[in-house]
Amino acid sequence: MKLSALAGTAFPELNAALAGSSGALDITSLTADSRKAEPGALFVAIAGSKADGAAFIDDAAQRGAVAAISASPHEGSRIPVLTVDNPRAFLAIAAARFYDAQPETMVAVTGTAGKTSVASFTRQIWAQAGLAAAMIGTTGVTAPGRTEYGSLTTPDPVALHALLAELARDGVTHGAMEASSHGLDQYRLDGVRLSAGAFTNLGRDHMDYHPTVEHYFAAKMQLFERVLPTGSPAVINADDEWSDRAIAAAEGAGQRVLTVGRKGKFLALKRVEQKRDSQFAEILHDGTIHEVRLPLAGEFQISNALVAAGLAIATGVDARTAFLALEKVEGAAGRLQLAGKAENGALAYIDYAHKPDALEKVLTAVRPFTTGRVIVVFGCGGDRDRGKRPIMGEIATRLADIVIVTDDNPRSEVPAEIRSEILAAAPGAKEIGDRAEAIAHAVGLLQTGDTLIVAGKGHEEGQTAGGVTRPFSDLAEVKKALEGHAS
Numbered sequence: 001m002k003l004s005a006l007a008g009t010a011f012p013e014l015n016a017a018l019a020g021s022s023g024a025l026d027i028t029s030l031t032a033d034s035r036k037a038e039p040g041a042l043f044v045a046i047a048g049s050k051a052d053g054a055a056f057i058d059d060a061a062q063r064g065a066v067a068a069i070s071a072s073p074h075e076g077s078r079i080p081v082l083t084v085d086n087p088r089a090f091l092a093i094a095a096a097r098f099y100d101a102q103p104e105t106m107v108a109v110t111g112t113a114g115k116t117s118v119a120s121f122t123r124q125i126w127a128q129a130g131l132a133a134a135m136i137g138t139t140g141v142t143a144p145g146r147t148e149y150g151s152l153t154t155p156d157p158v159a160l161h162a163l164l165a166e167l168a169r170d171g172v173t174h175g176a177m178e179a180s181s182h183g184l185d186q187y188r189l190d191g192v193r194l195s196a197g198a199f200t201n202l203g204r205d206h207m208d209y210h211p212t213v214e215h216y217f218a219a220k221m222q223l224f225e226r227v228l229p230t231g232s233p234a235v236i237n238a239d240d241e242w243s244d245r246a247i248a249a250a251e252g253a254g255q256r257v258l259t260v261g262r263k264g265k266f267l268a269l270k271r272v273e274q275k276r277d278s279q280f281a282e283i284l285h286d287g288t289i290h291e292v293r294l295p296l297a298g299e300f301q302i303s304n305a306l307v308a309a310g311l312a313i314a315t316g317v318d319a320r321t322a323f324l325a326l327e328k329v330e331g332a333a334g335r336l337q338l339a340g341k342a343e344n345g346a347l348a349y350i351d352y353a354h355k356p357d358a359l360e361k362v363l364t365a366v367r368p369f370t371t372g373r374v375i376v377v378f379g380c381g382g383d384r385d386r387g388k389r390p391i392m393g394e395i396a397t398r399l400a401d402i403v404i405v406t407d408d409n410p411r412s413e414v415p416a417e418i419r420s421e422i423l424a425a426a427p428g429a430k431e432i433g434d435r436a437e438a439i440a441h442a443v444g445l446l447q448t449g450d451t452l453i454v455a456g457k458g459h460e461e462g463q464t465a466g467g468v469t470r471p472f473s474d475l476a477e478v479k480k481a482l483e484g485h486a487s
């Protein structure tokens, strides 16, 4: 593809350069990582959190890149270096043009918690409606005949558009993806042609990346303000503290706001009845009450289900079909997933709560059906927001009867120090660093009526410490411990 065609007209600052010989260069691949530059590549230099891509232009050229895009001029290079104001936006738009195909109907969901669940439920509703549907997010890619583990919640633009093009070629027409705050802030989804967007809620997260909560919220709102085309449906959970501001942002950006939840107007939750492993909801839509039995525990799942139904209906699924589909929906892997039952009937769940609000929600969610004690095992990741550690310690102590603090991906940090920052706000908690041992200990405590929550890792398949990732699964450890548990 010619560089001029790849760049298109979205970057007027390139016009003069593209009118010359650079515009006629044939580009055969696109990358922001010089180490991946192949002969014929266009290298896009990005100033990141660890490095400045501009320092690798010569490296890319050496490996065969034929041109580079950068935020600032680069003298003396053997390849043409064209300057744009925003190389990240350029990378996203160029990746979309280069790979040239994406499922016809794409939706994206943002928010602190519930993104993976909403994307998964939306995919399942579409699939139940007979559509070829995919989801892309924290748990990887799920599409007809395809399940792959992923590493980022929102992949980088090149990986994302290569994937979207493959999905479109495989006949996928509908795709639901997660828009993380990093992804939005870094323009990773700016080339995706979205038909609808959604917002779940806002809580504390990623305070290692965003300087303030306002900055974090503003990043999330870029979904409505920048990425979603004006006039599109914006499905917003109306019951969160930040909902009014999210509604104002979406309306301000000219989106068609559809609110869902107890305070929702598009899908109004009129009644909920909780059971141990399911809940019954009455939902008012367009003058009709729909009765839905959602086969999942935890009221937050109703909220996620409503956002997903809102997205499915907004993209053309008939409301009755969407609600019927919710009756068969499966929880996303590792989200309040029942790992097993002890012989005495006590329940053991795994859950991906690794931030304060999520921990609060999950511990609150199991209380109504716990006649005995709520036991929680959790830790906090290393090289991530330190401020959340005492907050999560306090939440666990307040909402659980027995708290066991353990390790969760200490990464490069000293595990005992992470634990002590949690324990400082968790008087009475037990400390067991080894996660398998902590889980076995907790399972051993289970009595009739108790509920165990192993929080923080959900679907994860490894434990990272000291630069090494070893295979580790909360699900497998809970199952193993339950087998050995005699009541």
Ligand SMILES: CC(=O)N[C@H]1[C@@H](OP(=O)(O)OP(=O)(O)OC[C@H]2O[C@@H](n3ccc(=O)[nH]c3=O)[C@H](O)[C@@H]2O)O[C@H](CO)[C@@H](O)[C@@H]1O[C@H](C)C(=O)N[C@@H](C)C(=O)N[C@H](CCC(=O)O)C(=O)O
Pocket (backbone or CB within 6 Å): 032, 033, 034, 035, 045, 046, 047, 048, 049, 050, 051, 052, 053, 056, 151, 152, 153, 154, 155, 156, 157, 180, 181, 182, 183
């Ligand atoms: C903080 C962050 O978001 N980092 C991501 C980001 O890196 P960055 O832009 O800061 O890049 P950098 O490492 O400073 O390097 C700058 C540039 O120089 C280039 N470079 C670097 C070295 C070299 O030899 N040659 C070269 O060209 C790099 O490829 C890059 O383009 O862009 C990279 C490429 O897409 C990502 O791999 C990287 O994810 C790291 C691994 C990461 O851990 N990200 C997490 C925090 C993340 O993005 N999480 C969110 C949210 C998860 C949630 O919802 O909780 C997610 O969407 O997954």
Ligand SMILES: Nc1ncnc2c1ncn2[C@@H]1O[C@H](COP(=O)(O)OP(=O)(O)OP(=O)(O)O)[C@@H](O)[C@H]1O
Pocket (backbone or CB within 6 Å): 111, 112, 113, 114, 115, 116, 117, 118, 138, 153, 178, 200, 201, 300, 301, 303, 304, 332, 334, 335, 336, 351, 352, 353, 354, 357, 358, 359, 361, 362, 458
């Ligand atoms: N609507 C919600 N409100 C509050 N907490 C929720 C909600 N949905 C899920 N959770 C909690 O957050 C955890 C993660 O849920 P999910 O994976 O769906 O969210 P996410 O936004 O994709 O998170 P991440 O950013 O970590 O990928 C769940 O395991 C549960 O503890």
Ligand SMILES: N[C@H](CCC[C@H](N)C(=O)O)C(=O)O
Pocket (backbone or CB within 6 Å): 153, 354, 380, 381, 382, 384, 408, 409, 456, 457, 460
């Ligand atoms: N996307 C999140 C996942 C955290 C999962 C938790 N198990 C941890 O390692 O902290 C992050 O990278 O911050």
Ligand SMILES: [Mg+2]
Pocket (backbone or CB within 6 Å): 115, 116, 137, 138, 139, 153, 178
């Ligand atoms: Mg997620």
